[in-house]
Amino acid sequence: MKLINNSTMLDVFELVSTIPLPVIVIDKRFNVIHFNPLGADFLKISSYDVDTLDLFSLFPQLSADDFQLKTSFELKNVSFSGINYNVNFNYEPCGLNEDFRLIYVTKYAVVQQKLGMSEFKLNYLKKKVNIYDAFLNNLKEGVMVFNEYGNLIYSNRNSKSHFAGKLGGNSLFWELFDHCNSQSQWEDLKSRVDVKREEHFLQKIQIDKNECIFSLEISHKVIDQLKYYLLIYIDISDSIKDKMEISKRDSELELFHKNNLVSNLEFIFKSDKTSYFSHLSDSFEEIFHVNIDLNNPNWLKTVRFHPEDFKTLISRLTVVETNISDFNFIGRLIVNHQFVWFEINSKIEIFGTDLVLKGIIKNITDIKNKEDDLKNKTVFNDLVLDNIPADIALFDKDHNYLFVNTNGVKEAALRDWLIGKNDFDYCALKGMDTTLAQIRRDYFTMAIETKQQVNWIDKIEKEGNINYMYRRFFPFFIDGFFQYMIGYGIDVTELKNAQNKLDEQNSTLLEKNKELERFAYVASHDLQEPLSSIIGYSKLFKDEYFPTLDDEGKLYINFIAKSVERMKMLISALMEYSRIDKKELPLQVDLNNLLHEVNEDLSDIIQRHESQITCDLLPSIICFPSFIRSLFQNLISNAIKFTAPGISPMIFISSEEREMDWLFKIRDNGVGIDPRNFEEIFLIFKRLHNSQDYPGNGIGLAHCKKIVSIHNGNIWVESTLNEGSTFHFTISKYV
Amino acid sequence: MKEVHFTLQYLNMFNMSKKISSILLVDDDTVIDYLHKKLLLKAGIVAPITTLYNGRKAIEELTTLNNQLSSDDCLTILLDLNMPILDGWGFLEELDLIFTTLKFKIELFILSSSNNPDDIIKAKKNTYVIDYIPKPLTSESINKYIL
Numbered sequence: 001m002k003l004i005n006n007s008t009m010l011d012v013f014e015l016v017s018t019i020p021l022p023v024i025v026i027d028k029r030f031n032v033i034h035f036n037p038l039g040a041d042f043l044k045i046s047s048y049d050v051d052t053l054d055l056f057s058l059f060p061q062l063s064a065d066d067f068q069l070k071t072s073f074e075l076k077n078v079s080f081s082g083i084n085y086n087v088n089f090n091y092e093p094c095g096l097n098e099d100f101r102l103i104y105v106t107k108y109a110v111v112q113q114k115l116g117m118s119e120f121k122l123n124y125l126k127k128k129v130n131i132y133d134a135f136l137n138n139l140k141e142g143v144m145v146f147n148e149y150g151n152l153i154y155s156n157r158n159s160k161s162h163f164a165g166k167l168g169g170n171s172l173f174w175e176l177f178d179h180c181n182s183q184s185q186w187e188d189l190k191s192r193v194d195v196k197r198e199e200h201f202l203q204k205i206q207i208d209k210n211e212c213i214f215s216l217e218i219s220h221k222v223i224d225q226l227k228y229y230l231l232i233y234i235d236i237s238d239s240i241k242d243k244m245e246i247s248k249r250d251s252e253l254e255l256f257h258k259n260n261l262v263s264n265l266e267f268i269f270k271s272d273k274t275s276y277f278s279h280l281s282d283s284f285e286e287i288f289h290v291n292i293d294l295n296n297p298n299w300l301k302t303v304r305f306h307p308e309d310f311k312t313l314i315s316r317l318t319v320v321e322t323n324i325s326d327f328n329f330i331g332r333l334i335v336n337h338q339f340v341w342f343e344i345n346s347k348i349e350i351f352g353t354d355l356v357l358k359g360i361i362k363n364i365t366d367i368k369n370k371e372d373d374l375k376n377k378t379v380f381n382d383l384v385l386d387n388i389p390a391d392i393a394l395f396d397k398d399h400n401y402l403f404v405n406t407n408g409v410k411e412a413a414l415r416d417w418l419i420g421k422n423d424f425d426y427c428a429l430k431g432m433d434t435t436l437a438q439i440r441r442d443y444f445t446m447a448i449e450t451k452q453q454v455n456w457i458d459k460i461e462k463e464g465n466i467n468y469m470y471r472r473f474f475p476f477f478i479d480g481f482f483q484y485m486i487g488y489g490i491d492v493t494e495l496k497n498a499q500n501k502l503d504e505q506n507s508t509l510l511e512k513n514k515e516l517e518r519f520a521y522v523a524s525h526d527l528q529e530p531l532s533s534i535i536g537y538s539k540l541f542k543d544e545y546f547p548t549l550d551d552e553g554k555l556y557i558n559f560i561a562k563s564v565e566r567m568k569m570l571i572s573a574l575m576e577y578s579r580i581d582k583k584e585l586p587l588q589v590d591l592n593n594l595l596h597e598v599n600e601d602l603s604d605i606i607q608r609h610e611s612q613i614t615c616d617l618l619p620s621i622i623c624f625p626s627f628i629r630s631l632f633q634n635l636i637s638n639a640i641k642f643t644a645p646g647i648s649p650m651i652f653i654s655s656e657e658r659e660m661d662w663l664f665k666i667r668d669n670g671v672g673i674d675p676r677n678f679e680e681i682f683l684i685f686k687r688l689h690n691s692q693d694y695p696g697n698g699i700g701l702a703h704c705k706k707i708v709s710i711h712n713g714n715i716w717v718e719s720t721l722n723e724g725s726t727f728h729f730t731i732s733k734y735v
Numbered sequence: 736m737k738e739v740h741f742t743l744q745y746l747n748m749f750n751m752s753k754k755i756s757s758i759l760l761v762d763d764d765t766v767i768d769y770l771h772k773k774l775l776l777k778a779g780i781v782a783p784i785t786t787l788y789n790g791r792k793a794i795e796e797l798t799t800l801n802n803q804l805s806s807d808d809c810l811t812i813l814l815d816l817n818m819p820i821l822d823g824w825g826f827l828e829e830l831d832l833i834f835t836t837l838k839f840k841i842e843l844f845i846l847s848s849s850n851n852p853d854d855i856i857k858a859k860k861n862t863y864v865i866d867y868i869p870k871p872l873t874s875e876s877i878n879k880y881i882l
Contacts, residue, residue, distance in 0.1 A: 521851075525817075529870075531848070532767060532848045533764065533766045533767050533871065536770040537770055539873065540770065540773065
């Protein structure tokens with residue numbers, strides 16, 4: 001398309017500014033008229049220089065004739081502002097204005113300066129370079145050079161081998177080293193180095209399965225206005241390793257010393273038996289709380305060595321004739337009136353006539369004390385185990401003996417033999433029947449299965465005697481796992497025999513008691529019969545023949561009747577006494593109700609004597625109601641009965657709860673009892689007064705005593721003559 | 736059957752003009768028997784008084800009397816407890832077996848020297864026993880219970 005020929009310059013300039021290539025506008029005579037911004041950039045010229053510029057000053061190797069021949073050009077070594085370029089451009093007419101032509105730069109690249117020099121100089125330089133190269137490649141250090149863009153432009157042989165495989169065509173600094181991770185960090189590094197001159201850092205590198213540590217130094221150099229970054233590094237792995245090893249050893253040693261309270265020592269023992277310490281660590285004083293003068297043959301004056309121990313040491317050293325690599329000695333120092341145990345581990349070397357003992361000395365007092373404690377404990381335990389009058393044995397899960405004490409097996413040899421064996425082996429050895437062993441085995445199994453102790457009594461017949469052994473298996477578990485079984489055996493023959501005897505006696509007693517009761521019952525019952533006859537006939541006799549009798553006769557018959565009545569009463573009372581026994585189960589009884597009933601029964605005599613009965617709130621207890629009733633009745637009626645004539649009986653009843661029983665008190669203001677009689681009154685038929693003064697058969701308190709005793713209690717009296725008496729009795733809570 | 740009998744006994748107690756046809760003294764103690772007989776006669780009993788020395792003989796007597804007495808008749812029995820061969824309790828058991836065959840009425844009292852409360856309670860519990868009278872009989876007790 002043909003454009004309008006007369007476009008103005010401005011239009012052209014506007015057009016070329018839009019083209020994304022460097023464009024130079026020239027006229028027919030190859031004067032540079034204009035270039036676009038990219039062109040200005042490329043040429044490194046500002047637009048102000050344009051008037052004096054023609055194309056051939058820019059591209060000297062070109063002439064006008066070249067433009068006749070072609071429109072596309074490739075130029076080498078075109079120089080702008082001292083930099084050489086290889087340039088490709090196209091030459092075209094300008095569509096807008098036929099006077100103008102356009103140069104489009106399609107490609108340009110910087111070309112390295114080629115220095116023009118003579119061949120001689122070149123060879124000289126080459127030699128020098130080779131020397132430098134050889135030098136660099138024989139350095140232990142690694143040398144690498146990076147340009148300002150981070151590209152590696154040189155690496156010596158060492159660095160090549162260190163970074164084998166990692167150095168690609170265009171390795172970048174941050175790809176090789178952890179010190180920078182990206183280009184931006186590289187830029188930071190550069191600015192730091194530019195300021196500081198150099199920077200040090202460490203880098204861990206994996207080389208052939210070894211981890212090596214490099215110490216690197218990067219610095220910057222400017223050569224011909226170009227910035228280069230020089231990296232020099234050395235492999236410090238070994239020295240690091242050594243350092244670490246040393247520090248490890250140091251800390252180990254420190255720990256050792258700290259925990260083992262050890263001091264180094266060197267001790268010289270001369271042929272004339274004198275000696276001295278030639279070296280002791282500083283820690284010696286701290287460990288032993290005493291200071292020994294070095295190189296002083298009179299060192300024994302500064303520290304006390306237990307004389308026996310010292311003697312032993314000297315005698316041991318005296319017989320040393322050759323070097324000994326392993327000389328150990330344990331002894332005591334005496335510091336502040338206390339023994340301090342020490343142990344020396346050393347080696348002895350002979351120098352001429354002197355022995356040199358080199359090694360360490362430790363304070364083993366604590367250990368020794370612990371050992372002693374343990375020994376004492378063991379001795380104590382053994383003493384106890386061997387002197388307990390019981391068999392003690394320890395078994396494993398298979399019922400084999402782990403231990404048996406002296407009491408269990410007297411002969412030491414047999415005890416030792418028994419370890420690891422079981423009861424059946426023992427029976428086989430002694431030719432004994434295995435019944436007992438089997439019984440024990442069964443109990444053993446039961447104990448393990450139920451995880452609880454089992455007890456039983458063995459009955460053993462030996463030499464005509466029967467012995468009883470109380471045996472126990474106690475299984476010992478930790479966290480549910482069986483550890484061992486403890487077996488105990490205690491001879492309870494005496495106990496059992498005593499118990500058997502007791503049982504026998506008890507049953508005999510019970511029988512006798514029963515017999516006695518039956519006797520009492522039958523006797524009184526059978527006595528009643530003829531008694532009834534006597535009573536009956538004496539009455540009849542009185543009725544029919546009384547008038548015919550003289551006074552004497554009347555008296556006789558009255559006496560007969562009275563005696564017989566009394567006898568009936570006695571026998572009745574005796575029968576009642578024999579019937580007091582635990583026949584049924586005791587019941588819960590509210591004593592307040594019971595006492596109410598008793599008072600009602602006694603209401604007659606209570607009123608007759610104008611008696612006053614005061615009573616605390618009584619508890620509800622477990623007892624035999626009829627007997628307790630009898631008890632209260634007896635005591636209250638006694639209290640009323642044994643009051644001086646004319647005086648109103650005042651009776652106080654109280655109760656007190658005690659831990660195991662109830663305590664009751666019945667206090668009266670009666671005639672009192674002489675202390676000499678305090679015990680007797682509870683005997684059956686014992687009377688303190690004449691019947692004329694106070695009637696009664698004397699059985700009441702015996703009744704009370706028996707009633708109280710079947711309630712597992714006691715009864716006693718406190719009294720002052722003419723003032724009154726207090727009867728105390730207890731009823732057990734466990735009837 | 737027993738309940739009906741009890742009611743009859745109860746009614747008899749309120750029957751003031753009862754007719755005692757015969758009295759049996761069942762006791763092995765002859766001395767006591769003589770005393771009791773004497774006392775009963777003194778109290779005005781006209782009915783025949785028979786003494787029997789044990790429970791067995793008493794049972795036999797009942798059977799014999801069954802032929803002699805009628806339903807209008809009332810027999811009073813004073814029974815001791817301790818007797819050989821058949822004691823008081825045994826007698827009561829046998830009585831229970833033959834009671835329905837008897838034509839006449841019976842008033843039975845236990846007369847015993849035992850003052851054992853257990854015996855007394857046991858006696859009073861028995862259907863055939865009206866009451867327990869302690870030995871020896873006295874004119875008072877005769878008036879109270881028998882007449």
